[in-house]
Amino acid sequence: MINYQKFVLDNGLQVLVHEDHGTKIAVLNILYKVGSRNEIKGKTGLAHYFEHLMFGSSKNVPVFDTALEKVGGSCNAFTNTDITNFYITLPAANIETAFWLESDRMLQLNLSEKTIETQRKVVIEEFKQRYLNQPYGDVHHHIRKLAYDTHPYQWPTIGANLEDIINYKREDVEEFYFTHYRPDNAVMVVAGDVTLEQVKHLAEKWFGDIPSGQIPKKTINQELPQASKKTATVQADVPTDALYKVYHMPAKMQDGYLESDLITDIIGFGRSSILEQQLVKNGNIFASIGAYIYGTVDPGLMVFSGKMEKGQTAENAEKALDEVVQAFLESSISNETLTKVKNQAEAMKTYESVQILNRAMSLAYYAHLGDADLYQTEYEKKTQIPADQILDWARNILREENSSVLYYKGT
The missing domain is CATH 3.30.830.10 (Metalloenzyme, LuxS/M16 peptidase-like)
Structure with missing residues (x-):
């Protein structure tokens, strides 16, 4: 059993606190309830693409990694069919920096044309290297397309094809951001040498004013039982x-x-x-x-x-x-x-x-x-x-x- 305490901000952000005073480090983990299952045909791969975008810049943070490294921190993320998970590890004394960084990209991510195009190129290159130019690299593209008829699981997290990524329009990117990367669609866990009262104060300070999502999520088509091989x-x-x-x-x-x-x-x-x-x-x-x-x-x-x-x-x-x-x-x-x-x-x-x-x-x-x-x-x-x-x-x-x-x- 992992001990924790929890509370919810008025904007819907769920916060869990796991105190462990046997360490001098702290972790801030934010899970967004968005993955490739929240995409639609023709616009696949957006969740994974946003994993990259979120490490670009936001209004007050020109370079995410640089700001974190200055306080001895490190970060990473992963995306799958169901979730996108971002995590920061740093000295517990510097935990407020993690709150600042995560809140800034949740509230005001940089979605300039330059940033959109830079990360598009990065993802296209990843698609080519890992899925098109590797032996058996496209296996799960074929498996998913074969096994699923209607559910978004019919394409991998990277996206169904390069064309979808190439054709993202700015409005597609903005809609996906304002639909899914909202406090009421997230779970934040703060763990390590922290206290509940400290986390309550910092969560309210940095996340309390971020508005809840206003765009309804699209309905996910569910798969019918398979009748034949x-x-x-x-x-x-x-x-x-x-x-x-x-x-x-x-x-x-x-x-x-x-x-x-x-x-x-x-x-x-x-x-x-x-x-x-x-x-x-x-x-x-x-x-x-x-x-x-x-x-x-x-x-x-x-x-x-x-x-x-x-x-x-x-x-x-x-x-x-x-x-x-x-x-x-x-x-x-x-x-x-x-x-x-x-x-x-x-x-x-x-x-x-x-x-x-x-x-x-x-x-x-x-x-x-x-x-x-x-x-x-x-x-x-x-x-x-x-x-x-x-x-x-x-x-x-x-x-x-x-x-x-x-x-x-x-x-």
């Missing part, structure tokens, strides 16, 4: 074939989500997993294989991905994978296996909680889901799930008509 083949200049087989699964807070997480832990996580042992160590088709989930706010995907040995085809690999999955569905899960994956979950949770930054990010994430206490209660719930319940969900999810398969083939 989907397949697609991609030819590319890659060294070997690769297979990606995905299944629709429940959303983060829905029944079946934690079971889905355990399914992939059992079947596809680590060297002792079923897939690794049967398909890599004792097989000749796969060079590597694993399984994981998209842990998304709306219903996501359970992913099986692997690369083939030289000369082996993705189609043959799918047959071998299906045999192992079917055997898993017809088997039972031993107490030893279940204990092992739950111990792994406990070890990961313990490791994550060591750093104060991780604690701050965890509080922000679960607060955005509705309750910061979910960080603990979700873990406790996960450790109590019985083996037969995991298998029931596996049989419900791992159905052929619920699958989408990408055969990524070398030319």
